[in-house]
């Protein structure tokens with residue numbers, strides 16, 4: 001089994017943190033995106049989306065999509081449960097995780113692909129400044145919403161650490177470090193949560 005990975009990218013980090021929380025070690029293969037390794041016919045056979053992460057099993061089966069890979073490992077190693085432990089928490093974790101993907105990761109991605117780093121790396125790609133601003137506004141509004149939610153609970157989806165915390169951590173760190181979208185200092189509950197999840201050993205995976 002091997003995990004196709006890019007160290008600096010947020011989605012592969014979600015899987016690495018998840019594996020660290022489970023205490024599972026999987027060898028990784030670094031994909032060099034600058035050299036277009038994620039667009040080769042060989043890689044597209046593993047994931048037609050041309051994106052990382054991808055988990056390749058020993059029989060050649062390939063599972064792409066961060067959440068799909070995490071669900072595979074949750075099924076193999078149910079403890080500790082990171083997708084919820086009972087019907088209500090399973091629903092709440094999934095709700096939080098999907099909202100994070102659609103309403104935070106999406107806008108952060110929109111700001112990223114229309115921002116200066118991508119403009120430098122991919123000069124032929126059309127930049128849409130209005131899309132960048134729209135993504136930034138949506139991300140900042142979501143930060144405020146998260147801050148309000150975290151005033152009422154220790155973690156994103158309640159009192160137990162879950163895959164939703166992993167998604168939020170990886171997206172916020174990426175946004176802060178590479179997209180110039182650091183949450184405002186005044187969001188005290190968000191930063192209280194961030195300090196706690198960042199101090200878990202898995203955060204450095």
Ligand SMILES: N[C@@H](CCC(=O)N[C@@H](CS)C(=O)NCC(=O)O)C(=O)O
Pocket residue numbers: 006009010011012038050051052053064065066067
């Ligand atoms: N929905 C996918 C998104 C994967 C994704 O966007 N990966 C990025 C790196 S974080 C990528 O491979 N981008 C390459 C590209 O879009 O060309 C997941 O959750 O794994």
